[in-house]
Amino acid sequence: MEHFLSMKNLSEHEIIKLLKRADQVERTKIVSRETPLFVANLFFEPSTRTKMSFTVAERRLGMEVLDFSQESSSVQKGESLYDTAKTLEAIGASILVIRHPMENVLEQLKNGITVPLINAGDGKGEHPTQSMLDLLTIYQEFHRFNGLKVAIIGDIKHSRVARSNAYALQTLGAEVCLSAQESWQDESLPFSYVSMDEAVEMCDVVMLLRIQHERHDSIQSRNSDDYLTSYGLTIERESRMKNHAIILHPAPVNRGVEIDDSLVECERSRIFKQMRNGVAVRMAIISQLLEDRGTHVADNFNKRS
Numbered sequence: 001m002e003h004f005l006s007m008k009n010l011s012e013h014e015i016i017k018l019l020k021r022a023d024q025v026e027r028t029k030i031v032s033r034e035t036p037l038f039v040a041n042l043f044f045e046p047s048t049r050t051k052m053s054f055t056v057a058e059r060r061l062g063m064e065v066l067d068f069s070q071e072s073s074s075v076q077k078g079e080s081l082y083d084t085a086k087t088l089e090a091i092g093a094s095i096l097v098i099r100h101p102m103e104n105v106l107e108q109l110k111n112g113i114t115v116p117l118i119n120a121g122d123g124k125g126e127h128p129t130q131s132m133l134d135l136l137t138i139y140q141e142f143h144r145f146n147g148l149k150v151a152i153i154g155d156i157k158h159s160r161v162a163r164s165n166a167y168a169l170q171t172l173g174a175e176v177c178l179s180a181q182e183s184w185q186d187e188s189l190p191f192s193y194v195s196m197d198e199a200v201e202m203c204d205v206v207m208l209l210r211i212q213h214e215r216h217d218s219i220q221s222r223n224s225d226d227y228l229t230s231y232g233l234t235i236e237r238e239s240r241m242k243n244h245a246i247i248l249h250p251a252p253v254n255r256g257v258e259i260d261d262s263l264v265e266c267e268r269s270r271i272f273k274q275m276r277n278g279v280a281v282r283m284a285i286i287s288q289l290l291e292d293r294g295t296h297v298a299d300n301f302n303k304r305s
Ligand code: CP
Pocket: 046, 047, 048, 049, 050, 051, 121, 130, 250, 251, 252
């Protein structure tokens, strides 16, 4: 792999290889290099999970984290993203993790930046590392993707998580269906829409999405209770899920809106497991990208993967 920008163009082999690496990474004792590698996390949008789990992953790989802050950087003087990235590369960052509000922005950086780039979320585009941790959570539960029925439910139109997961799950042989109110449907995604009630009853994985208020053109007038009743996972809907079916949500969760508050930590919920898996998949992606360029982050991790 040269970069990690999108799930759309990853092969089944590449996804499975990374999932196996992530699954193994938790159990592997890592010995750091003597000369640390530097990594820069450039977040131009707010983040808790992605930024913190990248930081934990990088430190667990023995890397030194350059904690870039947009507010205190020369971006405030008008420096472009390209020049910011080029600067961090010049001063020694071996890898750049970037979250940015503009779709496809990393594709544009690829031409001039030589170190690996990792997409930590680009506008409404993709969120491939979130997708990898979702896939790992599903794989740990069912040990397969082929034939699994996965419903992606909610604000599809504004969700980069929906896009990455729909592409990847299709690549892996899962059956994907979408469910959303009409104004949040995205017809560019080649999957069928079903009602919320159909989705919860027929699927093995019920993947809820956060309402992306920050990406809406206008304030939605619907109140929280209305949304939960019409399109959210209520206690009554949860009772109609298959016995073995699980609940995913990329978080942050709007409790009582996309999902009843009491279901966030219920037996079927894997929401906090998803977050734990975020560290392992990010370790796997970083170490794979560096290894593919001949740099080993941790000797005995690589021997065992
Ligand atoms: N799921 C996710 O990307 O969360 P953060 O925005 O907190 O990183």
